Amino acid sequence: MSIDVDAFLREVALRLRPRMGELVDLLVSRMREEVPSVWAYDDLADPAMQSVSQHVDTVLHFLEHGFDISNVQAPPAAVSFATRLAEHGGQITELLRAYRIGHAAILDLVREEAAHLTTDPELRDAVADALIEETFDYVDHTSEQVVTAYQHARDIRLQRRLIVVNEASCRIGTSLDIARTAQELAEVGTEYLADFVTVDLLDATLREEGPAPAQDVLVLRRIAQHSVLDGCPESAVPTDRTHSFAPGSEPASALFTGHPLRHRITLADTPAWLAGSEAHRHAIGAFGIHTMLLIPFWARGSPLGIAQFFRHRDATPFDDDDLLLAQEVTSRAAIYIDNARRYTHERATALALQRSLLPSNVPRHAAAETAARYLPSGARAGVGGDWYDVIPLSGARIALVIGDVVGRGLYASATMGRLRTAVRTLADIDLMPDELLTHLDDVVIRLQREEGRDQDEISATCLYAVYDPVSQICSLASAGHVLPAVVPPPTDGDPVANPQVDFPDAPIGPPLGLGGLPFETARFELPEGSLLALFTDGLIESSTRDPDSGLATLRDVLAQTDPSLEDTCDRLLDELLPSRPADDVALLLARPHALDANHVKTLELPSDPSMVSHARAYATDHLAAWKLDDLAFSTELMVSELVTNAIRYGKEPICLRMILQSTLTCEVADASSTSPRLRRARTFDEDGRGLLLVAQLAKNWGTRYTRDGKVIWAEQSLPGPPDAPGGGWA
Template identity: 45%
Template sequence: MQPNDRDRTDAALLEALFTRAPAGLFVLDPELRVVRFNTAARGMRGLPPDAVVGRTVEEFAPGFPHEKLTEIARAVLATGNSVRRLEVSGTVPHDPERRMVASLSMFRLSAPGGRVLGLAVMVEDITEQQATAERLAILNDAQRLIGSTLDASATAGELAEVAVGRFADIVIVDLLDDVLRGRRLPPGPVPADVPLRRAVLRSTEEFRSSVPTGSLTSLIFPTVLTQSMHDHRPRLIAHLSADDPLMVADPARARRLAEAGARSLVVAPLTVHGTALGLAVFIRSATEAPFDEQDLEVATELADRTALSVHRAWQYLYERTIATALQRRLLPVRPPELPAVDTAYLHLSGDADADWFDVVPLSGGRVALVCGTVAGRGVEAAATMGQLRTVVQTLARQDLPADELLGVLDETVRRLAEETVPQPGEPQVAASCLYLVYDPVTGRCSAAAAGHPPLMPIARNGGLLDFDVPVGPALGRGGGEGYEAVAVELPEGSLLALYTRGLTAGADSAGQGGRDRLRRLLAHPDRSLRELCDDVAYAAVPHRLDEDALLLLARTRIFGSDRVALWTLPADPAVVATARTLVSQQLAAWGLHGVADDTELIVSELVTNAIRYGKGPVRLRLIRDRGLLCEVTDSNSAAPHMRLARTGDEGGRGLFLVMHLSRRWGTRYGERGKTVWAEQPLVVAPERAATIA
């Protein structure tokens, strides 16, 4: 190439750089005044040369940090050290409403002899790249931060934490009240009058709202808010003005937005699979740049991610609500009122396990107290709990001893585990149970435990009674080893506390601290059982429970001669008449004349059978419980069987008669022999009704 050609090429290149290249190029003299600039560069188009040439940055681009740029430029002139890709932001000279982020590179210009001629400054507009990077950073933080809990309100707060100050100046999230209550959500459009609950309102500056966080609100129809909830589509209002439909239709909201200086707004519905969960509103007030279509996409992505987490929280709460409702339906509404014990209970639903209790009236005035836990979560654990409760009730009414009952229950749990295929991550069926039987006639209490927290027996003075119930393996884990039952005689007024692990968890790994705390709370014999349950609820469980917590309290009573009559009769058929006389006299003393005739017939049949088929003396006992109990005990362990007598038969009608005269009847077995019992409803003479406790 000839020298002239090279000169012409260099001149053409310079001309192109200063007239047609998209990048900014400025030549400054040693006084930092513009000598020449690229008129085609973005941000400089339309500016006449005399508005730039001969001027400093402060003069032609006052929206940029001129003091910082002047300091850096003088350093480059003095040292010759170039500056590359320095990011600065400011407003475009010919469009002060638009902000610009620029990447600057500065080079010193020197003559061949070393004389400093000035600076060459290259400017690259990276506003869009910067905005894209910031949007990606916001979405990345959203993926990392949103949805860390199974709490819908907390998830809304995480959205606000990600967006406020970076994407929007104000973020408001309203969720359907049914979402926060775990109720069923119908798919499709949401009517405008459906109540929403304010989950979060967060802003960079103070923002006054007539809807405090946590309160209910409803939307004014029709606005972009109601339309987004109806068709599940986001809305963008780039420039919010007084005549906008949102402002016109909802004057109160418009006034608050105007007071906050709202300039631009995005409404994004929170929806999953066609089901609306709530609404997110992003507002820019202090930020000058309005929302654009790319911001609408970011807001939609933020809302979608939040909706997924809110839906997961709702689904968990919905399933938990169903499981809790099922569990409550499967539990007794209240313990039965029994003369043997005074009872009260406390049940607090947690996030795991299904606790249950029972107070089962037994023959002889006795009562069975049951407390158990099924490990697991949700409907499955509640359903298993219902099954075990039914089994325990059935076995209890068969008068099985505590150790035998737990053995059968252990086998039942193992069979359920074999029949159940657990879902991934779910444990196999496992449960615990504490079972005890209290006899108010003798004060005797027998108990056995399977993997359950130990019984807490408290004396009338507040101290612990000597009643240590051995704890066997959990139900389903026993492996046929069996369980050990112990029995003691309890003084009247003893307090029996049956509880589950959730009530004492959290104090220490072994739960001893929680048990000590529970004992201190219960060591107040002057307080009623209901008051004690409240004390435990207030003091021992101040936080949300990770698992179910249950407390069953029973205060014992002893039956005296006003409730029990006992006779021992010889095995002689002649004593049947004597037995009828004794019963008649006792019922007269109790004021139970209305059941005297039926009771005498029942006693005659039971005593006759005991003498005919039994061995040794016969024991006859009357107990005035909720009903009138008539018991006949003999030493023969053979069970009586009722049969339907034919017309010509002379016998076989005894037990059939007992069944018709009784509300219930049955047989229980002792260490020696058996007891046949029958229960009748009480019919008290009017003149005695007021005096009988």
């Protein structure tokens, strides 16, 4: 019976061979109906047809020559089809279902043809049994081979996907810069996925944080783009240019729903939102763009923008796996971009806060010519708490301040503002540098207590220097801050010779916030023409240079004679900071001026009430010599009251000093530390009106304390225009 079956099957095969094309078409038609997902990929149609054709040919071959499946090999087209299906992300269940449908269809065709050749029921049953047994064995062997090929291709695809994701993790988000992060995404996308990639972000999210914009106000800014072609010729929108998508368009829907989209593009079937732009239509036709992906940027539940991936040189269209891969890479980039965006906003806010707290212009003061620079740190480091200040003091003196709050961001900037305000407040009561830092240390300790235990410890450094143009003495104290550089004036014999840059021999106290440790004031002469350079450690320290090298470079630059302080500031930054600094930098240069001795008059007075008239006469005589007779009455009255108070309530020695600069200052010093106070005298009181008269006549007045007592001073504006410069500077 087996011989009859084999012969009969051979006859069936010979009758079916001429109809092979028809059989293939029937099988393909049936598979299209039953497994439509396989035919969704246009580039799989030909491999599928070839696979079916080779399977039919192989089955007919076995029917003609007898089944021997011990060495059967799956047709090459079937292996190729399985591999391509895996590369497109197709499911293995689709492949196996196609085999089952094909097997059933071939059985039906052979049995139908056999029914035409015989009416013997026994032969028909034998043929059916033989067909079922042999074809099942054939399908088992060949499907096992194509499944192996499918799994191998799938593993390669998954490995490639992991490589791309890993590469994206390494190359995207290397900085906290929005444009650079977006450009990194575009470059990775064109290297592994597409031929042209664009990255657009919502313009509103770049300007400020807030709720997602309404869909009818969809304005985006092109942040980055990259192409396999030089110059991105496919681009219809230049980088950093704004554009918009129509409300309800597919990009708008993808952006606000967060769902990615894949599009096939042809000249005959172009999406309306693309067809509406002549530039887009030209790019599609000129470069042959055939597929694109729309991948929205979402981070922390809010839309940020959209990335577009295009293919034109790669003939393979995007598939579902490409869509998933692009979505995964883009989602990672979205987090980095959102971090960069938030950091940029915070840094801009901190920088704006810090700049608002720093002097907008270095105050001009007759006692010293000054110039300053503030340079924020690089993007990753964040804005710090460096600051500087120039504070006018009584007696024609000037205070130079520089400091650094430990930490970064808004908190450091806000703390810096609080400390700068505290320094200005303490400077108003004319404390000695060491006493001022002691009080400032108490302020920092109080701030630490107010912040609570869960807050970071507040720490800062500060240098406070006071220059007196009358004595040409500079007094300074340091709380953990690097000492300033001092450049002596050029010698008369050789004005072009490089001076010897040095640092004062002064102790450096502990940083602010430790408490209980003393500060010391150092005094040194600072003659006319000298240069004092105050700076924070960010100027001389870096990851590639030790502080000693930085100080050596600082000395070299300062030793070069340059009359312009502004140019000196620029040269210091250029030489010491060739790249963006890792830490904030504050720099303050001061060139002191000495006050001409003819504009400072001093009179020692005994503690005798009769000397008040002598003091008045002394003052009016010198006002006449200075041609300030218009101030004689008010000055005489103020000198009389101040000297009277010193004789009545103070201790010897008593000294009257008159200083003529941009204002006229009258000072009376005595050895008592008793604090004078302004009080309201009653109608019949015989005293208590002296300081009230001084306060009414003077532009400014106050008290400062020295090691030996106190000084009460009063300033008057000089006659003439408010901006008329004062004289008396050497």
